[in-house]
Amino acid sequence: MKVLLFACALSCVIQGLLSAEVRLIDLEPTDAQQIIEKQDQSLNYAPKIDTNVPAVRYLGNEPHHVLEDIYLARQYHGQDGVGGYLYGYNIPDIAKTEKKKAGGDLRGAYNYINGEGKEIRVQYxxxxxxxxxxxxxxxxxxxxxxxxxxxxxxxxxxxxxWHQEAERNLHPLPNPYDAHQTYTQPQVQQYPQYQQQQQPGQYYQPNQVDYSGQYSEKRDVYAAPQNRQQDEEEDTTGPPKGFFYSYDYPVGIIVQKEGLIRKDDLRSAYPASN
Incomplete structure (x- = not known):
């Protein structure tokens, strides 16, 4: 009986996704995936629901009386908690959708009207x-x-x-070793104050630093956690959960603009609430 009731409730939710607002949280991954699969991904622009609606809008720093066409925009977003997701939106001149499955397959598309009034359509x-x-x-x-x-x-x-360097590279430097493999390059002048007392066969290495860490006074800073299992248990947040939301909202596009509004007219421009 409980399973039947849950199935009926889920079916009602799916049928009601086109309502004004849907907000679902803490969904099981399979339920979230089912809702995502049922979602309409058509690339339709937001429909016009009213025209020549009077309004007051600030253009720059000054208020203006305007007439607006009102469109019903929409956006939606869902995740199944295991790597899959869906999102999209529809506004007056742009529509976009993108969907990714938990296995990694991704599909998306968008349309928009460019500055010349032409529709650009893209699928990826x-x-x-x-x-x-x-x-x-x-x-x-x-x-x-x-x-x-x-x-x-x-x-x-x-x-x-570039040609100078190319010409120079055509004439390599002479071999600094003679036929007996003796180094014949002239020695660089040494200065007594920088000479180091070295034993034959040894090389001077300034600022020798021990990087092994065994003599470091702060070895314990880099030590591994003593109880790794306990730390992992504390980080556990439970099984994955999904969510889904969608909602509609009005968007106004100015179609006519009138003159500036005097400051003493602002109160009459906005009707008082009861």
């Missing part, structure tokens, strides 16, 4: 072979740009130095 996915994308974005071929006088001068200086 990652199925384990890398990121892929298809779209209808116009391809713009690059145009050759002539160098300015400053750039030309900088290039000439660079290539002049």
């Amino acid at each position: 996915w990652d199925d384990g072979t890398g990121f892929h994308q298809v779209d209808n974005v116009p391809q713009i071929a690059p145009k050759q740009v002539d160098d300015s006088p400053e750039v030309k001068a900088a290039k000439e200086k660079f290539f002049s130095r």
Whole structure:
């Protein structure tokens, strides 16, 4: 009986996902996955629900009487607690959705209206072979740009130095060892105040530091926890849980703007609440 009641309740939740607001927390992963799978991912722009609505909006630092078209925007987000998720939103000129399964498969898409009034459509996915994308974005071929006088001068200086170095590399330095493998390179002048008393076959190593840690006075700072099992038990937060929320909200787009509002008109612009 309890199982039947829970199934009915879950079915009602899924059927009601298009309502104004849904907030579900502490879902079992399988329940969250079922809700995510039932979610509508269509890339529709937010619908217009009212037009020419009077409002007062601050444009810059000054209030203006405006007329707005009102759209019903929407956003949603869900996670199953084991690596899968879904999110998306629909506003007047952009719609986006992205979904990832716990196994790693990711799919997403978005549409938007660009500055020229054209709709751009993009789909992308990652199925384990890398990121892929298809779209209808116009391809713009690059145009050759002539160098300015400053750039030309900088290039000439660079290539002049480059050719000098290339020419120098064609003539390598002579071998510092003779036929008997005796080093013939002249010795660098030594200064008495920097000379070190060394034994034959030894090399001077300044600032010798022991990095082994065995003589460190703070060895215990880096010691491993004495009771690793106890620490892991304290960090346990329980089995994974999922969540899902979605809600609608109005968005106003200004379609007409009137003159500035005098400060003494602001009170009449906002109706008093009872």
